[in-house]
Amino acid sequence: MRAIHVTEFGGPEVLRLVEVPDPRPEPGRLLIDVSAAGVNYADTHAVEDSYLSRSTLPMIPGGEVVGRTEDGRRVVALADGNGGYAEKAVVREDLAIDVPESVSDAQALALIVQGLTAWHLLRTSGRVAPGESVVVHAAAGGTGSLAVQLAKAFGAGRVIATASTQDKRDLALALGADVAVAADGDGLKDRLVEANGGRKVDVVLEMTGGRVFEESLAALAPFGRLVTYGLAGRQAPEPVHAAQLMGRSRAVVGFWLMHAIGRPGMFREPLSELLEMVADGRLTPQVGGVYPLAEAARAHEDLRARRTVGKLVLDTSR
Incomplete structure (x- = not known):
């Protein structure tokens, strides 16, 4: 072969x-x-x-x-x-x-890793509650484009997308994001807070690392959760100390899909839900x-x- x-x-x-x-x-x-x-x-x-x-x-x-x-x-x-x-x-x-x-081949492939990841970022690790604000970084990417749609479907109050170009930000808006901002790390905290009406955000889905991670952490409201699931920037962030979390009641949660494989209810059930959502038009993989x-x-x-x-x-x- x-x-x-x-x-x-x-x-x-x-x-x-x-x-x-x-x-x-x-x-x-x-x-x-x-x-x-x-x-x-x-x-x-x-x-x-x-x-x-x-x-x-x-x-x-x-x-x-x-x-x-x-x-x-x-x-x-x-x-x-x-x-x-x-x-x-x-x-x-x-x-x-x-x-x-x-469901097409490409749509199915979009769900097996990236769709499951997006589902678990929101449901398992981020534990998004109805009405909460959710930041989706790389919102035009494979995981991000699905996370934007799922966040709205799961009841998020405001979905804030970040992306590197205007075309990608326009795509995120078309997929249901309420607002889309530039993705670069400089000044990101202020852009996220402004995009949330002057309030700090509840949940951030982050996969870049480096400055983007640090600015996202700074943008978290009390009891906010930053879910980190990648280092696409190939640059590790500065260490996070306990006082940074305790002082504002914030949480940093890591997620890797491989830890969900084989655990009851964490693979076949959410994947079946995602396939059904695509089949009936509620979810559109890009x-x-x-x-x-x-x-x-x-x-x-x-x-x-x-x-x-x-x-x-x-x-x-x-």
């Missing part, structure tokens, strides 16, 4: 299309004929070995696939230890879920680009350069 094979850590240049043997499923696992594979920002960390979990070589990147099982089921699934950027992949049976025919499998490196380049919106997909037929 054709697959993207990585034999050395680095940037997009290490992603090479080669022929490799077909994988063989063990008991409890399914072999998927992959029609499309999802691209996540975490993949860019995995190929340079800078993610939360360590990478090993050689590797086939990619944690999410959609396709057909050997008995003809159409499923979306988490790949078993990466392996998604390929024409075939092996997945755990319990991490594969049937896709309604009204598909930002479909790339041939052979151009995985270009997908990573575009993602890292912040040239994309929504979900990026690799078409394994090309």
Whole structure:
């Protein structure tokens, strides 16, 4: 089969299309004929070995696939230890879920990691209550564009989006954000407070790190929660001390989707809810680009350069 094979850590240049043997499923696992594979920002960390979990070589990147099982089921699934950027992949049976025919491949891929992440950021970690203000950073991205819509659906009182360009801010507004502001760290606290009518904010979903994290923390109201789920800026924030949290009754909560996998009620149930929301039109995943499998490196380049919106997909037929 054709697959993207990585034999050395680095940037997009290490992603090479080669022929490799077909994988063989063990008991409890399914072999998927992959029609499309999802691209996540975490993949860019995995190929340079800078993610939360360590990478090993050689590797086939990619944690999410959609396709057909050997008995003809159409499923979306988490790949078993990466392996998604390929024409075939092996997945755990319990991490594969049937896709309604009204949901496209790209839409399903938008939900398996980014949709579940957005759901848990709001429900599990952020615990957004009706009427609370929610800040969604990178609101035009794969996770952010879904979080904007879900925050409104879950009863947020005011959704404040940030994005790096006017076009991306316009998209966030079209998806339901009440206001959209520039994403850069300088002066971000003041922009967020102004966007919330002069009041500090209740919940922030943050995945950049560095100055954006620090300014977001400063913008939190008493009993506010900052949920951090990435370091897209590849710059760690300054350490947070207990007095900073206690002094204003604020909380910083970390979230990594892998900790939800296998826990009762944290995978199949929310994913089923998201698929139903897409099927009946309550949720609209944004598909930002479909790339041939052979151009995985270009997908990573575009993602890292912040040239994309929504979900990026690799078409394994090309």
